[in-house]
Amino acid sequence: DAGVxxxxxxxxxxxxQEVTLRCKPISGHDYLFWYRQTMMRGLELLIYxxxxxxxxxxxxxxxxxxAKMPNASFSTLKIQPSEPRDSAVYFxxxxxxxxxxxxxGPGTRLTVT
Amino acid sequence: xxxxxxxxxxxxxxxxxxAVIKCTYSDSAxxxxxxxxxxxxxxxxxxxxxxxxxxEKKDQRIAVTLNKTAKHFSLHITETQPEDSAVYFxxxxxxxxxxxxxxxxxxxxxxx
Numbered sequence: 097d098a099g100v101x102x103x104x105x106x107x108x109x110x111x112x113q114e115v116t117l118r119c120k121p122i123s124g125h126d127y128l129f130w131y132r133q134t135m136m137r138g139l140e141l142l143i144y145x146x147x148x149x150x151x152x153x154x155x156x157x158x159x160x161x162x163a164k165m166p167n168a169s170f171s172t173l174k175i176q177p178s179e180p181r182d183s184a185v186y187f188x189x190x191x192x193x194x195x196x197x198x199x200x201g202p203g204t205r206l207t208v209t
Numbered sequence: 210x211x212x213x214x215x216x217x218x219x220x221x222x223x224x225x226x227x228a229v230i231k232c233t234y235s236d237s238a239x240x241x242x243x244x245x246x247x248x249x250x251x252x253x254x255x256x257x258x259x260x261x262x263x264x265e266k267k268d269q270r271i272a273v274t275l276n277k278t279a280k281h282f283s284l285h286i287t288e289t290q291p292e293d294s295a296v297y298f299x300x301x302x303x304x305x306x307x308x309x310x311x312x313x314x315x316x317x318x319x320x321x
Contacts, residue, residue, distance in 0.1 A: 127307055138298075138311060138312075138313045138314055139253070139298060139311040139314070140311075141308060141309065141310070141311075144307060144308060146307065151307065152307075152308055154210075187252065187253070191307075194307035195240070195241045195260075195302060195307075196241075196258075197243070197255045197258070198243075198255070198309070200252040200253050200254070201252065202251075202252055203252055
């Protein structure tokens with residue numbers, strides 16, 4: 097398996113623009129997680145899905161953020177409108193079960209100017 | 210929700226020395242405690258984990274200990290090597306099924 101795939105790897109956008117990050121989990125993994133990593137706040141869980149259903153979105157910072165998982169092999173994280181404080185590395189991870197190793201993707205480095 | 214505190218934030222050791230990183234958690238219902246290593250510019254990767262029914266687990270040069278009564282767990286790396294230099298994160302599962310709360314991370318530097 098190729099592991100968790102994320103695209104794009106780098107995104108530079110202007111404030112106010114819509115940003116869409118994409119993730120393909122490892123085949124057969126039932127759990128998918130979206131994390132944000134910054135120097136100030138560390139690694140934060142934004143939302144996670146089980147069998148394509150959002151389970152906990154309490155980490156989503158505000159209504160500008162939304163996430164979907166239309167099928168078992170694809171998820172998106174959307175920011176609309178984007179702001180400079182959204183600049184961070186966004187990781188997607190997947191796992192076979194609720195308790196166990198989470199496999200992280202390479203991350204998307206987002207810069208909002 | 211769960212709260213995880215990690216110390217120290219930075220740790221510098223000489224090659225061959227041991228390194229210890231400690232974490233405390235707040236939710237007594239937490240039952241899963243993984244440790245992730247993140248090299249510069251790379252993704253976090255699991256290096257070892259422990260479940261609440263076990264007090265200690267070892268894998269070659271790394272070991273993790275868990276004290277449920279005190280709600281703390283530690284990572285021990287022996288015979289450190291320069292390639293151990295990275296950021297290490299602890300995490301705890303809390304009560305939300307599948308959700309991990311991460312500590313703030315420890316930057317470990319191993320000097321040759």
